[in-house]
């Protein structure tokens with residue numbers, strides 16, 4: 001068996017210095033096989049980047065490439081995070097499109113492809129991840145690479161009406177056809193991709209998930225990413241007796257904890273979430289001294305203006321809530337902008353009565369799954385979950401809310417705080433068993449088996465026509 005070569009913009013360093021859902025899932029999924037993880041080092045340099053850096057760590061070899069500042073601006077801050085991210089999350093009003101960013105995005109993908117092609121072995125299976133790297137497969141094909149290539153999108157795939165607001169939608173979708181298999185988080189994302197191919201590209205659906213268009217074909221399927229619930233549960237149980245968890249519990253005498261854990265991102269619905277908490281405290285004065293809402297929000301993409309605006313807005317909103325409803329000895333909201341070790345977070349989840357996971361749109365949302373797995377089965381907390389998180393398709397025994405409806409969120413939190421233990425247990429059991437049935441290892445095996453089954457198209461490289469590039 002050849003190596004598994006993972007490619008993603010963000011390369012996970014360790015579970016204790018977490019970089020979002022992609023890194024969490026892959027670090028958990030990768031532990032078993034001889035693997036390479038290729039991507040950006042996280043370093044920005046002022047000169048053209050030096051050679052690829054190689055870091056061996058057991059059976060995992062990380063291959064890391066620095067980005068030159070202008071590439072970081074155009075590829076990461078620009079096209080990936082100011083164009084694709086908002087459009088794929090249905091925020092077309094926030095999207096900024098510029099041809100120069102599109103050109104840089106392609107050029108950086110070509111640079112990654114050249115470096116990767118030079119270290120690939122014939123039997124390697126290449127698995128590319130997320131929106132930063134969509135054209136990587138096509139760039140590899142142009143270089144003559146005919147290894148098995150799979151692609152997984154961690155974020156939503158938008159409906160065609162939304163995707164077509166992107167001026168280069170056709171070139172982008174066409175480049176997905178350079179892979180043997182394209183995976184999405186949910187059936188809804190897969191459906192949106194199929195709709196696009198049929199309606200916009202004049203393609204057709206074949207048997208067993210094959211889509212035919214652009215004179216070629218690709219297999220497509222949905223593979224909802226998971227966690228390792230047994231590991232989360234074990235860590236959470238242990239973490240509950242650590243000093244940090246004890247300090248948190250001791251700081252809450254007679255009060256119930258409501259937790260939120262998110263990257264500080266406008267897709268996470270934080271403004272609506274705090275409006276809901278404010279509404280709850282307005283309409284239910286009995287909660288003013290009876291709850292603490294702990295929001296852990298780690299700063300993310302701080303060079304993107306929309307993220308800076310969000311941070312300022314949250315600072316003001318949370319200050320206002322505490323000013324309105326706080327007492328000298330009690331503040332209803334605790335707001336913390338930093339990262340924690342995963343185990344510590346799991347201990348916090350276990351100490352919480354309610355989790356608010358209310359993104360306006362999210363590919364999956366692993367926090368929702370981690371929260372469930374971290375609960376004490378005898379005394380579980382309640383998950384309040386947005387219907388627009390991919391996780392809601394599987395976790396429908398949570399309290400499902402529309403994250404745009406502030407009153408509905410407030411009512412759900414009220415219901416969760418008051419929920420009898422029998423109902424909490426009755427909801428927890430099916431949620432946990434779903435997480436166990438399809439965990440992160442099943443996700444990985446399922447995708448890789450499907451990729452293997454999709455078979456290597458001989459000399460596929462020669463059939464791949466390059467798309468027209470912006471100068």
Ligand code: ADP
Pocket residue numbers: 018019020021022024261262263296297298338339340341342345364365366367368370
């Ligand atoms: P996204 O990929 O958009 O960031 P997810 O909810 O899918 O969202 O994944 C976030 C991951 O990052 C989870 O595994 C979560 O535990 C972790 N995480 C989020 N915030 C922090 C934090 N402040 N410290 C440590 N880990 C965090």
Ligand code: F6P
Pocket residue numbers: 010019020021022023130131154155300301363
């Ligand atoms: O899929 C979610 C995701 O966008 C990952 O691709 C990414 O690594 C993570 O969020 C964190 O974002 P960033 O890499 O921009 O810090």
